[in-house]
Amino acid sequence: MTKETWLLTGGAGYIGAHIADEFIRAGKSVVIYDSLYQGLEHRIQYLRTKHNIDIPLIKADIRDYNELEGVIRTYKIDGIVHTAALKAVGESMEKPDEYFEVNLTATNELIDIAKRNSVKKFIFSSTAAVYGSPDTMDPCREDGPKAPISPYGDSKYQAEAKVTAFINTPGNHGTSLRFFNVVGTAAPELLDNSVENLVPIVLGKLNKGAAPEIFGTDYPTKDGTCIRDYVDVRDIARAHLAAADATQPLPPALNIGTGRGASVREVINLVLAAINKTDTQVIESPRRSGDPAFLCADINLAKSAMGFTAQYSLEASVKSLF
Numbered sequence: 001m002t003k004e005t006w007l008l009t010g011g012a013g014y015i016g017a018h019i020a021d022e023f024i025r026a027g028k029s030v031v032i033y034d035s036l037y038q039g040l041e042h043r044i045q046y047l048r049t050k051h052n053i054d055i056p057l058i059k060a061d062i063r064d065y066n067e068l069e070g071v072i073r074t075y076k077i078d079g080i081v082h083t084a085a086l087k088a089v090g091e092s093m094e095k096p097d098e099y100f101e102v103n104l105t106a107t108n109e110l111i112d113i114a115k116r117n118s119v120k121k122f123i124f125s126s127t128a129a130v131y132g133s134p135d136t137m138d139p140c141r142e143d144g145p146k147a148p149i150s151p152y153g154d155s156k157y158q159a160e161a162k163v164t165a166f167i168n169t170p171g172n173h174g175t176s177l178r179f180f181n182v183v184g185t186a187a188p189e190l191l192d193n194s195v196e197n198l199v200p201i202v203l204g205k206l207n208k209g210a211a212p213e214i215f216g217t218d219y220p221t222k223d224g225t226c227i228r229d230y231v232d233v234r235d236i237a238r239a240h241l242a243a244a245d246a247t248q249p250l251p252p253a254l255n256i257g258t259g260r261g262a263s264v265r266e267v268i269n270l271v272l273a274a275i276n277k278t279d280t281q282v283i284e285s286p287r288r289s290g291d292p293a294f295l296c297a298d299i300n301l302a303k304s305a306m307g308f309t310a311q312y313s314l315e316a317s318v319k320s321l322f
Ligand SMILES: NC(=O)c1ccc[n+]([C@@H]2O[C@H](COP(=O)([O-])OP(=O)(O)OC[C@H]3O[C@@H](n4cnc5c(N)ncnc54)[C@H](O)[C@@H]3O)[C@@H](O)[C@H]2O)c1
Pocket: 009, 010, 011, 012, 013, 014, 015, 016, 033, 034, 035, 036, 037, 038, 039, 040, 060, 061, 062, 063, 082, 083, 084, 085, 086, 087, 102, 125, 126, 127, 128, 178, 179, 180, 181, 182, 183, 193, 194, 197
């Protein structure tokens, strides 16, 4: 069998680089396409050295459609994992047009280019933000209500529709994977360099000598703080491999989480324990608007559709960061 070649947009990013690592380990060729807006070339350099192979890195914007099409033709791409995106929820409120242009319009164009060039496989990075701020303590099901509350979540939700149309075309394969809160790392070289998620935010504060902050301690949860589903980035990468190699048609969207919730207080305590600073003061602030008490994945569909369950515990994910 000839080696499959996968285009990884955003492949120099935190999650994309972990997917590259997993795909190469599984015997696939990868081509990275990333503007390096947030991605880091040294992640690719690390992977080249680790696997002792050349990994093409095309430094270009996904809105450069001529370049994108040229790359897909040049490398005879079999499948696309599309992680390139803008992902800061707060920033998306300030720059909605840019978020829709990068996350929605460019995804639609990429899929049209894929179709024109007979690419048959497409896996899209979607997000739990498509569920918005649910008012229940039940895990989110893929077929449950979708009500994104930010341009970020909305841009991803609308982009899923185009992915669904693509995979519904006979002969095509793929899905939208809705990641919950991604944590951990396979190596220090691949660490998350953004400060969008709780663990990097807490670590950033501690590094500056500042106290971690909890927004809302009066939620109807076991310790009053919000509960989220933290899934290890290595599990996210494994989920992509499972989706890429699935022999049966996949549902249009799959949650990728652990199905277990951890509270903000528990996560902060885990981080403080990992750095031996359990006596650190934690600031308790009022709730932020839009934060649901509980946002966790129903993971049954990913399990039944492609045999995927997350393997890493939150403790292991936090440990991997040190
Ligand atoms: N990290 C999470 O917790 C999380 C959760 C849910 C969904 N996601 C989704 O997963 C994907 C990857 O996220 P990540 O955490 O690795 O973020 P990241 O910022 O590390 O990776 C995104 C990559 O896309 C690249 N990029 C951005 N705009 C681009 C453009 N216009 N042209 C080309 N490249 C561009 C960036 O340079 C970066 O390398 C995103 O689509 C994000 O929405 C992430």
